[in-house]
Amino acid sequence: MKIPSNFRIIRVPCTGKVDIIHILRAFEKGADGVYVVGCMEGDCHYNEGNFRARKRVEQAAGILDKVGVGGERVQMFNLSSGEGPLFAQYSIEMDTKIKTLGPSPIRVAKQNKKNAA
Numbered sequence: 001m002k003i004p005s006n007f008r009i010i011r012v013p014c015t016g017k018v019d020i021i022h023i024l025r026a027f028e029k030g031a032d033g034v035y036v037v038g039c040m041e042g043d044c045h046y047n048e049g050n051f052r053a054r055k056r057v058e059q060a061a062g063i064l065d066k067v068g069v070g071g072e073r074v075q076m077f078n079l080s081s082g083e084g085p086l087f088a089q090y091s092i093e094m095d096t097k098i099k100t101l102g103p104s105p106i107r108v109a110k111q112n113k114k115n116a117a
Contacts (some may be wrong), residue, residue, distance in 0.1 A: 016044070
């Protein structure tokens with residue numbers, strides 16, 4: 001399976017390094033959705049990095065809900081390194097979900113502002 005061509009993968013040493021600001025910045029830069037993929041819970045090489053990441057993803061989802069973007073646009077998955085086909089499957093599912101939701105309201109607002117100028 002291949003991942004959708006509109007995906008951009010950003011590698012980090014541990015999902016624990018992903019901060020809320022990184023997720024929100026992705027939306028600011030034009031992303032319609034973000035998903036974080038970390039190692040299996042309890043199997044983190046950096047002890048609890050994936051637990052911190054899940055909490056941050058949930059916090060980002062709450063912020064996105066509050067500002068009207070929609071928290072369902074951000075999600076976290078846990079996979080082992082040998083589950084490439086499952087990674088591709090989740091990519092396709094996330095892509096389908098985001099296409100159903102349509103473009104991010106942030107991106108739409110930026111395009112409208114640009115067109116009005």
